[in-house]
Amino acid sequence: MHMSTRLKSYIIISALLSIATFIIYSFLNILVPLNPKKPVEVYVEKGMTFTETLEKLQEGGLLRDKNIILLIGKITHIDRKIKTGFYEFSGPVSPLQIINALISGQVVEFKVTIPEGYNVWQIARRLDAAGIIAKEEFLRLAYNREFLDSMNIEAPSIEGYIFPDTYSFPRGMPPEDVLKRLVSGMRRHFTPEMKKRAEKLDLSEREVLTLASIIEKEAMADNERPLISAVFHNRLKRGMPLQADPTSIYGFRDPSGVITTKDLKRESPYNTYVIPGLPPGPIASPGLKSIMAALYPADVPYLFFVSDNNGGHRFSKTEAEHRKAVRLYRATKQGK
Numbered sequence: 001m002h003m004s005t006r007l008k009s010y011i012i013i014s015a016l017l018s019i020a021t022f023i024i025y026s027f028l029n030i031l032v033p034l035n036p037k038k039p040v041e042v043y044v045e046k047g048m049t050f051t052e053t054l055e056k057l058q059e060g061g062l063l064r065d066k067n068i069i070l071l072i073g074k075i076t077h078i079d080r081k082i083k084t085g086f087y088e089f090s091g092p093v094s095p096l097q098i099i100n101a102l103i104s105g106q107v108v109e110f111k112v113t114i115p116e117g118y119n120v121w122q123i124a125r126r127l128d129a130a131g132i133i134a135k136e137e138f139l140r141l142a143y144n145r146e147f148l149d150s151m152n153i154e155a156p157s158i159e160g161y162i163f164p165d166t167y168s169f170p171r172g173m174p175p176e177d178v179l180k181r182l183v184s185g186m187r188r189h190f191t192p193e194m195k196k197r198a199e200k201l202d203l204s205e206r207e208v209l210t211l212a213s214i215i216e217k218e219a220m221a222d223n224e225r226p227l228i229s230a231v232f233h234n235r236l237k238r239g240m241p242l243q244a245d246p247t248s249i250y251g252f253r254d255p256s257g258v259i260t261t262k263d264l265k266r267e268s269p270y271n272t273y274v275i276p277g278l279p280p281g282p283i284a285s286p287g288l289k290s291i292m293a294a295l296y297p298a299d300v301p302y303l304f305f306v307s308d309n310n311g312g313h314r315f316s317k318t319e320a321e322h323r324k325a326v327r328l329y330r331a332t333k334q335g336k
Contacts, residue, residue, distance in 0.1 A: 039090035043172060044102065050079035053102070062089060062098055069095060078103055086171040107170040114182075116164040116287035117216050119255065123162060123285070133175045141179050151183050153206075160209040160282020161186050189288055197295045210278050212286035212294040217246035217255065220311050225293035227315055231305055233297045240303070242272035250283040309333055 040060045044053050050073050054066035063069060073079035078099065085107030089098060100106075112130040114123055120142050128135040141147050142158040153161055158179060163186035169178055190205065198208045211232060219225045232242055246255060248263040250270040264271070270279040286294075302315040304322035309332045316322040 039088045041108070042087045042089070044082060044084050044087065046084045048084070050082060053082055057098060062093065063095055069099065083107070085173075109168045109170050111166060111168050113166045114162060114164045114285060116290070117255075117284045118164065119250070119284045120157060120159045120162075127178070131171070132169045132173070133178050137175045138179070141175055147176065147179075151180065153183070154204065155206050155210070155281030157281060158183065160213045160285060162285050163189055164285050164287050190291070194291070194295055201295065203294075206281060207278055208291065208294050209286060210280075210282045212290040213282035213284045214242070214244045214247060214272075214279075215293050216284055216286040216290040218244060218305075219290065219293075220307075220313070222289055224313055225289055226296060226298035227300060227302065228305060228313070229293040229297035230300045231302050231315065234301065234303050236277065238303075239276070241274075241276060242278070244272045247272040247279055247283055250279070255284075 040062060042056050042060055042062070044056070048056075051066075051070060054063060054069055054073075057063045058066045070079075082102045083105035085105065087101060087106065088108050089101070110130050110132050112126060112132060114126065118126070120139065124135040124138040124142070127133045127138055143156070148155070148158065151161075155161070162182040165185055167181065167185065169181070173181075186209075194208075195205070198205065201208075203211070211229070214232065215225055215228050218228050232244070235242055245259045245264070248266055248268070248271045249255060249259060251268065252263075252266065264273045267274060269275060270283060272279060300315070301317050304316040304319070304325070305313040306316075306322065306325050306329050308314050309329060314325040314328070316325055
């Protein structure tokens with residue numbers, strides 16, 4: 001019996017497809033011997049076509065022939081799945097590994113940790129040192145009114161709206177997107193329940209973060225945060241100035257170091273020794289414990305507090321009690 005023409009054609013086509021598949025598979029898995037000590041970096045820009053991306057890869061010595069990948073991309077539609085960003089390749093790498101990296105978005109990322117209590121200048125320096133955003137660019141956006149309005153920030157700057165946490169940023173992320181991600185971190189932690197509590201206290205988001213930032217700078221121990229918050233809430237209710245020392249140096253010098261009598265008398269829109277009520281905005285990045293303390297102050301009658309020189313504070317209800325605590329503080333400090 002003779003084999004039918006149709007069957008012969010099927011066998012030939014199957015054989016050709018098998019050969020083609022083997023060739024493509026072999027091509028995709030051929031290792032390119034890159035220098036492991038000199039990674040090749042490729043930046044896939046937003047709006048770049050698949051062809052332009054492959055040309056960059058070929059120029060960087062990552063592909064021997066872009067045309068086969070281009071054909072595969074068109075057939076499989078992976079040409080529409082490439083993600084933008086900086087990519088870094090080192091050591092022997094195959095075209096398949098490269099394409100998989102581009103599809104899955106394995107971009108170069110930088111990690112940075114924003115500690116509780118950091119202010120905008122400290123955050124700017126840290127982001128700059130991590131290679132994420134230049135300090136000058138960060139500060140320009142941090143005070144840009146139009147940019148702040150786009151994120152519904154009523155404060156004079158982005159101060160206090162950056163939640164202390166560890167963040168990962170892909171290299172080359174636009175500065176505006178970096179700041180938006182930092183702010184979204186705070187908004188994720190500021191839950192609907194917390195917003196309802198703020199409304200019950202007749203406080204806006206800005207006022208809560210401002211009070212929380214002062215608590216953050218004053219508190220030495222977690223269990224004291226609600227007590228310190230109570231002092232400030234009690235003072236606000238009575239129309240008393242907050243007289244929070246950290247507010248007197250905000251924007252003038254580094255927060256570390258001794259705060260002097262001259263600092264307390266300084267004319268500043270943030271200095272709560274010379275202004276009534278809360279400052280126009282936060283003075284640092286408050287952590288969740290300080291935000292919760294601002295929303296849930298302890299039910300105590302205290303109006304004053306002073307350091308006990310031992311990592312905590314002494315709280316007082318009256319000015320006479322406070323003066324006595326201050327004398328004890330000074331005596332203990334001199335004794336040390």
